[in-house]
Amino acid sequence: MLVGRGLVKRYGEHHALAGVDIAITPGEVLAIVGPSGSGKTTLLHVLAGILRPDDGEVVLDGHRIDRLGEAKRSELRRRDFGFVFQNGMLVGELTAEENTALPLLLAGANRAQAMAGAREWLGRLGLAGMETRRPGELSGGQAQRVAIARALAHQPKVIFADEPTGALDSRTGAETMHALLTAAADNRAAVVIVTHDRELAARAGRVVEIRDGRIAPGVVAA
Ligand SMILES: Nc1ncnc2c1ncn2[C@@H]1O[C@H](COP(=O)(O)OP(=O)(O)O)[C@@H](O)[C@H]1O
Ligand SMILES: [Mg+2]
Structure with a gap:
């Protein structure tokens, strides 16, 4: 479904990606591990169409996406992909339900539909009752579950998660990972x-x- 072939990304003389071949099949969970600075984030960003590779190609459902211009790649990211980052990247001024509704609004839902969808997703992630809280009024684990709800609400094909539990203690991290994998499945x-x-x-x-x-x-590991 999503394939990277011969991916190269250079920063000056440094090769952040030095020829990566990788294929993601529908519904699979693929973990990328490796030391700090090894190129994990760069690979994620190239696969997700955030960064363009210097060489190689990225193909989504048979269509090359690395050659598309910024506007097309941005549209594709909004439609087909969801993102969870280490620190949630929630909008601080918006409530949990407003944050979760954002991708639905961008996908063309009206406000009532988007808010209803957002509340449903927050409920699925165990956040019923937290809908009107702002990120600052949530624990780290709760905020990450809002970020997961937001990433999934528009039903993307692929969720990209960059160290989504990196800022959490190990127990909360494990719970958050479980919530992510269950919701994605x-x-x-x-x-x-x-x-x-x-x-x-x-x-x-x-x-x-x-x-x-x-x-x-x-x-x-398999
Ligand atoms: N915007 C950038 N400009 C210059 N070098 C970068 C940039 N982004 C990443 N790098 C370098 O590319 C390498 C891979 O970075 P990154 O993909 O962030 O690694 P990881 O996520 O595995 O820690 C590192 O050496 C990093 O310093
Ligand atoms: Mg990284």
């Missing part, structure tokens, strides 16, 4: 998750390790 969304945490990575269907901008030989 219900939605039949694929998940590409960058994590430092081997225990969390072990819950993925497949793990690849990146070292110096390349996929390390041998699958870490």
Whole structure:
């Protein structure tokens, strides 16, 4: 479904990606692990159409997306992809339900539909009763579950999560990971998750390790 072939990304002389081949199948959970600076975030951003590779191609459902202009890639990201980052990146002035409704509004839902959809997703993530709280009034784990609801509400094909539990204690991190994987499975969304945490990575269907901008030989865990 989503395929990267021969991906290269250079920053000056440095190769953040030095030729990566990777394929994500519908509904699968793929964990990307590797040392700091190895190219995990760069790979995620190239696959998600945030960054353009210097060489290689990214193909979504048979269509090359790396050649599209910024406006088309931005439209595709809004429609087909969902994102969860380490620190949630929620809008501080908006309530949990308003944050969650944003991608639905961008996808063309009217306000009533978007707010109803948002409340449903917050409920599914165990946040009933928290709908009108702002991010500052939520715990770290609750805020990440709002971010997960927001990433899933428009039913994207792929969720990209970059160290989504990195700012949480290990127990909250495990709960948040569970919430993400359960919600994605219900939605039949694929998940590409960058994590430092081997225990969390072990819950993925497949793990690849990146070292110096390349996929390390041998699958870490199946
Ligand atoms: N915008 C940038 N400008 C220059 N170098 C960058 C930039 N983004 C990433 N890099 C470099 O590319 C390498 C890979 O970075 P990154 O993908 O963020 O690694 P990871 O997510 O595995 O920690 C690192 O050496 C980093 O310093
Ligand atoms: Mg990173």
